[in-house]
Amino acid sequence: MVGALMKTPEFANKLITHEKDIEYFNDFSAPLMELIHSTHYTNINSTIAFFGPMLYFFVRSIGAEQVLEIGHAEGYTSWYLANAVKDNATRFQMAGNKYHGIDIIGQKPSMVEGFEKHNLPSDIRCMDSMDLTPETFGKTFDVIFQDGNHDTEHVIKEFETMWPALKEGGKGYWLMHDVMGPAEDGYKAIRQLIKDGKYNAEYVAIDCVYGLGIIRKMDNFDLNASHWSE
Numbered sequence: 001m002v003g004a005l006m007k008t009p010e011f012a013n014k015l016i017t018h019e020k021d022i023e024y025f026n027d028f029s030a031p032l033m034e035l036i037h038s039t040h041y042t043n044i045n046s047t048i049a050f051f052g053p054m055l056y057f058f059v060r061s062i063g064a065e066q067v068l069e070i071g072h073a074e075g076y077t078s079w080y081l082a083n084a085v086k087d088n089a090t091r092f093q094m095a096g097n098k099y100h101g102i103d104i105i106g107q108k109p110s111m112v113e114g115f116e117k118h119n120l121p122s123d124i125r126c127m128d129s130m131d132l133t134p135e136t137f138g139k140t141f142d143v144i145f146q147d148g149n150h151d152t153e154h155v156i157k158e159f160e161t162m163w164p165a166l167k168e169g170g171k172g173y174w175l176m177h178d179v180m181g182p183a184e185d186g187y188k189a190i191r192q193l194i195k196d197g198k199y200n201a202e203y204v205a206i207d208c209v210y211g212l213g214i215i216r217k218m219d220n221f222d223l224n225a226s227h228w229s230e
């Protein structure tokens with residue numbers, strides 16, 4: 001059961017809670033969102049109600065091939081990330097597209113079943129992020145979505161370890177959940193590292209429930225090149 005604070009004056013301080021979070025839509029109808037969520041009717045968490053679809057469209061819009069999620073939990077955001085790389089593969093005939101996920105809890109049977117049923121290309125491992133190296137997956141990523149342990153030690157270690165495994169040239173994005181909440185200190189520390197010149201990156205934090213940080217790797221980015229895709 002999860003609560004969300006609404007921003008309108010009427011709901012400013014009202015805590016919205018439901019036994020099963022999908023029931024949120026009974027109170028706040030949003031037909032398009034409901035349609036999207038109907039493909040994956042889990043116990044969505046109202047702090048992340050928009051993140052799944054948002055991640056799906058983000059991954060679609062950049063035509064990502066390889067995505068890594070640190071902390072897949074029960075597979076809510078994973079569902080959208082994996083569908084996005086699969087749909088990109090279909091659209092652009094990219095054979096090797098894959099979703100990669102790690103979590104210390106391993107996979108829930110419902111997650112395995114859903115991924116198998118929908119033929120989602122994936123490599124999901126029971127693994128501690130502290131054991132990651134840039135070579136763990138033998139590839140570079142378009143997107144790394146960081147949503148595991150949000151304490152500063154984990155956030156920084158994961159970022160510093162996996163940054164080399166992110167694509168260069170403005171094509172690699174490090175997405176961080178909870179940058180206005182549990183992971184705030186880690187996000188601030190990463191921003192400081194960027195300001196200090198240790199990493200060449202652009203960043204922004206989206207001010208939504210718990211916040212989403214977007215850090216774009218700018219190594220070897222050619223500002224003068226045409227960025228139109230053919």
Ligand SMILES: C[S@@+](CC[C@H](N)C(=O)[O-])C[C@H]1O[C@@H](n2cnc3c(N)ncnc32)[C@H](O)[C@@H]1O
Pocket residue numbers: 048070071072073074075076077078102103104105127128129130147148149154
């Ligand atoms: C907030 S949940 C992730 C939610 C998921 N991304 C979603 O939106 O559906 C955090 C997850 O990180 C996992 N986790 C915590 N510490 C970890 C670590 N050191 N390595 C890998 N996963 C970890 C937890 O087991 C938990 O499932």
